[in-house]
Amino acid sequence: MESAKQVLASQNIETPSWAFGNSGTRFKVFAQQGVPRDPFEKLADAAQVHRFTGTAGSVALHIPWDKVEDYAALAAHAAEQGVRIGTINSNTFQDDDFMLGSVCHPDPGVRRKATDHLLECVDIMDATGSADLKLWFADGTNYPGQDSIADRQDRLAEVLSEVYGRLGEDQRLLLEYKLFEPSFYHTDVPDWGTAYAHCTELGPKAQVVIDTGHHAPGTNIEFIVAFLLRQGRLGGFDFNSRFYADDDLMVGSADPFQLFRILHELALREAIGPSSGIAYMLDQCHNIEPKIPAVIRSVMNVQEATAKALLVDRAALEAAQTSGDVLGANAVLMDAYNTDVRALLSDLRVEQGLDPDPMAAYAASGYADDIKSNRQGGQAAGWGA
Amino acid sequence: MESAKQVLASQNIETPSWAFGNSGTRFKVFAQQGVPRDPFEKLADAAQVHRFTGTAGSVALHIPWDKVEDYAALAAHAAEQGVRIGTINSNTFQDDDFMLGSVCHPDPGVRRKATDHLLECVDIMDATGSADLKLWFADGTNYPGQDSIADRQDRLAEVLSEVYGRLGEDQRLLLEYKLFEPSFYHTDVPDWGTAYAHCTELGPKAQVVIDTGHHAPGTNIEFIVAFLLRQGRLGGFDFNSRFYADDDLMVGSADPFQLFRILHELALREAIGPSSGIAYMLDQCHNIEPKIPAVIRSVMNVQEATAKALLVDRAALEAAQTSGDVLGANAVLMDAYNTDVRALLSDLRVEQGLDPDPMAAYAASGYADDIKSNRQGGQAAGWGA
């Protein structure tokens, strides 16, 4: 229990600045009230999550959505709010030039433009002190024959190599994969194998990111976690939930048992805390629910899954596994999963000087009303802004 | 061959007005040049498809995207262009009030608003002479517990009943189902069974629409076709292609064999021509390809699948089936599928006074350049406009 609490106290779950802006589906983006209008206000909202959970101390930025004149000022603002700037995320899918791809586009001019954007992201990392460049590419095709799958890999490798070369000594390139969307026939980094092969060719500073919503139906994600850990290539997570495609729902809301199994693989290898080098991030869309409490809830869901994973009786598990006791080994795991860990986490929060109930505390804080009143006018932030 | 040509000559494939406007994914809508700015220009574009294929004589409207002051004028404009107005499609997913649903919303006021929209669609049918009201509801929930699945069914049934009662004698209600998106936990009409059950409770004027992109992976769509035909409840199709989710690619581009199998079930029951009462429609998004030629190509793809289906040697098929000759029966079907029917369709076009190659003829027509030049200014039509 005490050691579980210690690990939990050290856990950091990074929130994404874009989770606080408006988002939606291709059918409609429903606007919410009190939504931030610039990166400073996004950081303020993210800081609320950390204020009530004590676990969300860093915030991922998305470039160009979070471009500012003065990154030092932005970093200082973050510090004032009690958080720090985390991962820098690139965006090479919203410029009109990128209709048929960015780093894999057949036109070298478009690839140059995309590459320059990635290099600019590293500049911003230098300016903000960020250690991780997270790359997700919307590149792919919609129709068979549209472009050469193989040539696109060559182009991708070339761009990645240039960007990798630009990284500072303590900076990493985190490469994300995704089965489909917005490309519908093929994507240029569809699975962990592709990301892994590129990373091993790039070097030790290139690592794979697992977005829990980016797999084919039936994929065993915890296997990928275990395998990448074994290979030393697990760079981080984009946590969220999905029932069907990349639904980007709150992590833990669709399949909490899967989330637990993922955390179990990590706990087994003592890979929860910051010394693991694994970036634990959220990447979600709160299309119809209020955004700040949704993020708080998501952080709590990860904490609960982690707590359960830390309660697994590893000695008993290993004994049952070694003896081929199928039901016994499964029972050890389920015993931890079936435990109600909410009191444990409440206790931890009290020890940390936090309210035991983050959701209630946030609701009582009046912050939601404040932003609704104060953020009148201006342009609400969203995926396209 | 001749009888196949006769059926093909009678085939009508309805094009959707919205296919000619801009569309995209949640990540980006890439604007194209020359896109129509109002329903009149959409009809003009749709007429080009008919001009070169001879098969796309009707155009589906989407309300409110295609709202006009004077529907008689719109219908007259269509007639001038050589097409007619087909299905009326409702939209109850883009008003801010519909964030948590429309006809299934817990608030009776919101349901009233949605119902009134549907009734207005019937008014427009009366004004345009349309026979079919096509209903697709984005209703559903994103999170378990968010709303009562069962109560929402009751609300849905009540609204459908009111709208059904408003239909004229020769008007039909076509109910579409969809597994997911934009709702991610449950949708209120997720599958054909749900649509079928509601239709049988409503009465004979209620029929099920199959959108080929709206199923779970692995669903055998031609089974559903055969089953609904048997029950007398197949109202129509929304044709498109998908590799993963509801990708809305050009019909026949992802799995042409599946399209053939669907048409085979229809051909077997003489359900291709207009007397079948089945509305054959396209419902696609041409996000990255030029829209008019993409629709022409889609119409041709349906024609080719139909031609192959009409070439199936039914007597040989039945003989093989009856005798339990698995390979023989399959071979009869594959023999038709493997036939190159493009010359047959070229011949048919020439007989109809059309160019044998619709794609080339459109390209040579100069229409694409014309609309790029002439449609300067104004607001390009799109899913949100």
Add this chain to the structure above:
Amino acid sequence: MESAKQVLASQNIETPSWAFGNSGTRFKVFAQQGVPRDPFEKLADAAQVHRFTGTAGSVALHIPWDKVEDYAALAAHAAEQGVRIGTINSNTFQDDDFMLGSVCHPDPGVRRKATDHLLECVDIMDATGSADLKLWFADGTNYPGQDSIADRQDRLAEVLSEVYGRLGEDQRLLLEYKLFEPSFYHTDVPDWGTAYAHCTELGPKAQVVIDTGHHAPGTNIEFIVAFLLRQGRLGGFDFNSRFYADDDLMVGSADPFQLFRILHELALREAIGPSSGIAYMLDQCHNIEPKIPAVIRSVMNVQEATAKALLVDRAALEAAQTSGDVLGANAVLMDAYNTDVRALLSDLRVEQGLDPDPMAAYAASGYADDIKSNRQGGQAAGWGA
């Protein structure tokens, strides 16, 4: 809490006789020791499950696997063991004549044979006092064109009608659906919609059975539960777990949250207890784990999911739903799910005079060793015997 206990005390989960015999995959059936060699021994094993859980009072038979000379003797033997005979399950997939189907076979002679088997099952129901005939058909095709999908529906309807006509006043026909396997192109009852349509045509004694492993990926099973309950057509469940296809693992082992959501829909409609008329059955394969404890564990998993479902604060849920409080409504559900109900169930067992820990009590009983010693020689029961 007390009312939850009351409902739990009334719950009956039927075990299948075949779960105690050997099973496997197409690659290998691994034989276990102490496996029953006849229906009497299967009932003895099933009685152990009831002895330690108090919840598994009925046992499903599978014909012809469980054919005996004297069904009255078998029923008496069951009663001596403390259980009763439940559902009668038909088998029309293992006779060589059924290679291309049974009730849908193109040959009327084969259909007659299959129908006669079903009628014999009703005879056995009369002899054993069983109320439910559960029909699952392996019928379907492997290749497009192999047989007429539509004609097979007609044949199916005809057979079902004859069997329905043979049912006694208090007997029901429970129709199961399955997406695929052992047929790989189409199955003749692939989804709930098909089963539902046949049942409504047959009459009120025909009901749909949901096997939780028989759906396409992404299917929302609790929606089907809610819908069939609304239509009065939910006859029962075949519980098991799946990660990919019809894996037939222990219920609750793959997605315990889904199992909870299913039970929640049932609890909402007071449909847990025997008065609901819903047959709660297990249908699982314990290929690599010892069978009796696997079934005990499965029964406990259903109990735990039920207990959580009964703890949902319905008033709070409805209030949150009505007010459109997405996070609040979801939280009410998750609050129940996250509760550890194992102590509640242990208490209930003690009140019922049972050991609080069924797994440990069974292990301590020595039964497993007894059957290993006593069941030497003979032919172990299995799927094929």
Add this chain to the structure above:
Amino acid sequence: MESAKQVLASQNIETPSWAFGNSGTRFKVFAQQGVPRDPFEKLADAAQVHRFTGTAGSVALHIPWDKVEDYAALAAHAAEQGVRIGTINSNTFQDDDFMLGSVCHPDPGVRRKATDHLLECVDIMDATGSADLKLWFADGTNYPGQDSIADRQDRLAEVLSEVYGRLGEDQRLLLEYKLFEPSFYHTDVPDWGTAYAHCTELGPKAQVVIDTGHHAPGTNIEFIVAFLLRQGRLGGFDFNSRFYADDDLMVGSADPFQLFRILHELALREAIGPSSGIAYMLDQCHNIEPKIPAVIRSVMNVQEATAKALLVDRAALEAAQTSGDVLGANAVLMDAYNTDVRALLSDLRVEQGLDPDPMAAYAASGYADDIKSNRQGGQAAGWGA
């Protein structure tokens, strides 16, 4: 056309000895008449496929199913029949010791036994002159927690390394992956990424095998083909078709367009002929159709897909791709796919001295009747024998 014929004439498609024996599902193995009773008879049947197609000159063996006293005699028998022995396939899933795994089993004794079997397979390769050892492992778990995912990888790597070290200079290890079945929670080599990572660690003689039925729904197989070709790690194919899981139907029968797309990637890289080093194999189960004609048909399906792929106008394709002409590039591909290549292949056969219609020629040969008459008595070969 001529160059296409040249490539087609050089193509070899290996047939599997086990395709000629009985197979089935877990529900039933339907026995067919005239089925071979030993490896010699299997080779005789395989030779029929080559006799009528001219393209199936090698036959894969499966050990221990095809164990014989004298492998030189078996190879000589093959040569007499006009075929040669190809890949050696291992089987570590049917011994009772392998219930919980083979090379990944927690017990070192079981791993030793499995490893020895693999080494024996290399001995047989030496004796038969086979160049390729194809490894597919049924290893995995059914329940979360059952065994350590990570430890199993270590065990796997150790065994692979030992076997790799035993290979002769011109021998290869082909590692196959599979998403699921017969293991249902996790498999130890679930995807191409896992196989690829192990192969790169082993060395240049280790290559990945793609079984077209072993992927999650929605997986873009041609991407994997293109990627592995780029990395120099594509060792071969196990061709078959699937609608749902690993259905093992005739290749090209479920999604002929996908098969064409796969061959297109190979044709683009001149990787069809034997100099490519890619082993093109069938791996299918003919559960309900006669086996020899099913294999002939399968070979023809691969030939037709290859022919279409060879007809793609590469210059036009590249021009359209480079200019970003989405519809044009897709049209080039579809133009080849829509071509009826059956006459081309008939011509080729006549040039090769074969009957233009292999199916009819086989049917007319009387071989099917001969084996039904001559193969009375004995034990028909099957998956378990």
